[in-house]
Amino acid sequence: MTNSHFQNGFISYLIAATCAFLATFFIASRIIARRQSVSNFTRISRALIAGGFVIGAVTHLENWLRAGLVPAPDQPFAFNLFWSSLLFVDPLIALSIILWFRPGIVLAIIIMIADLTINMMVLLQNRFSISTGWPFYSQCIFFVFINVVMRRCWNESATKPRAI
Numbered sequence: 001m002t003n004s005h006f007q008n009g010f011i012s013y014l015i016a017a018t019c020a021f022l023a024t025f026f027i028a029s030r031i032i033a034r035r036q037s038v039s040n041f042t043r044i045s046r047a048l049i050a051g052g053f054v055i056g057a058v059t060h061l062e063n064w065l066r067a068g069l070v071p072a073p074d075q076p077f078a079f080n081l082f083w084s085s086l087l088f089v090d091p092l093i094a095l096s097i098i099l100w101f102r103p104g105i106v107l108a109i110i111i112m113i114a115d116l117t118i119n120m121m122v123l124l125q126n127r128f129s130i131s132t133g134w135p136f137y138s139q140c141i142f143f144v145f146i147n148v149v150m151r152r153c154w155n156e157s158a159t160k161p162r163a164i
Contacts, residue, residue: 012127017058019112021051028098035099042156045149046101049108050094050144057090059135072122079118086115105150112143 027048032038038046063071064087070080093148096104119136 013062013102016062017055018053018110020058024051024054024094027042028094029096033103036157038153038156041149042153045153046097049105049146049149050097052145053094053108054091057087057094059067060084060087075122076113082114082118086111103154105146105154108146109150112146115139116143 025047027044029049032043032046060083064084069084069164070077071083072080093104093108093111096107116136116139118138123133123136
């Protein structure tokens, strides 16, 4: 594969991920605002978290389309199975963050810890560098963001649903 093919594929991925994120963010924000009486901080935070998981789903879709169910044949089959399952798990987490925050955030944290652990093991095994480790670093930042906003969102999500 030439460098231009890689660049075209990467640009297409970035466009798809950005569009999916923006659509998720705006739709989630509207749904949360209609379902619950929460602050703008909580509504936006939950929409950002949902959007982050949609980016994960788009990433796993790109991997699946490019490489099939075993995106990294040099890694254990269980790792590949986990990564491929995220194609379906990530959108479900995004949906649960929007509709049922508390169960959704618990599931999100469990999946993030598992994903970060597996990805760290692979990066350490492959003597990662800054250039190859950037997806891992972005996941770490996303995980920190979730943990920073989680308490306030958790407390506000206990409020009664908005009357229709």
